[in-house]
Amino acid sequence: MSLQNSTVSPRSESLLATNQLIRNTYLMLSLTLIFSAAMAGVSMWMNLPPMISLISMFGSMALIWFVLPRTARSGAGLVTVFAITGLMGLGLGPTINYYLHLEGGDQIVMTALGGTGAIFLALSAYALFSRRDFSFMGGFLMVGMIVVLLAMLGNLFFDLPALSMALSGAVILLMSGFILYDTSRMVNAGEDNYLMMTVSLYLSIFNIFVSLLNILGASRD
């Protein structure tokens, strides 16, 4: 057997690494979504108060900002990712309980769940198979995120239902953009850590689901 057959060219080596990154990310994403759903189920069964949502969000954001960057390249990163997604699932319980207690609430929750899955699968599949580079969206998405957060802060004081619905729509579009951006980063070797990619995609899915719940709940009224 010639040596040529047993050596791997740098190009195919990078392709192998990309494929492995994609496989690991989607496997980890599936596991964290299942774990998160289980934690949401526990939270719903225990009928935890709405304040739990905020406490879990604070906890998960602290883990994302301070712990994940330091542990992402070690075994502890795996535990951190499950802690983040578990906490977010726990915080989602009271929100789902609220919508389930509305008239036709089960339909709202199931439609939001199906809608989130459809949006994620369609956009992720598009970015994966087209192999387009969406890295130019980074700055735009961050500015959009800051504008939405400022508007959300304002709406906490003014409490306008129409603005709340418009903001949910904007969050869905922003998170859709983040799905394209993140998936393209995976495909085009912009990121090589599957734990960071998992958390990034998980946050997009989580935010789309919560915003869809808000929009569908409001449109039901």
Next chain:
Amino acid sequence: MDWLKIFSALFIVAMLIFLWPRAGQMIRESRKGTIDEWLWVGLLLLGVAAFVAFLMHSMHSTVV
């Protein structure tokens, strides 16, 4: 104003504080997209918006 709103406001302010430097960095480091690329993104997001509008319509029509 209740505690839930105060904590929500604190949470949003904390997010803004942490996102601000990252946003600046991403704006500086992002490459500029071509008109063609932005059109593709616009088309995809329009598809998402149409899908959400469809879900809202189907939810509304089951009530009426």
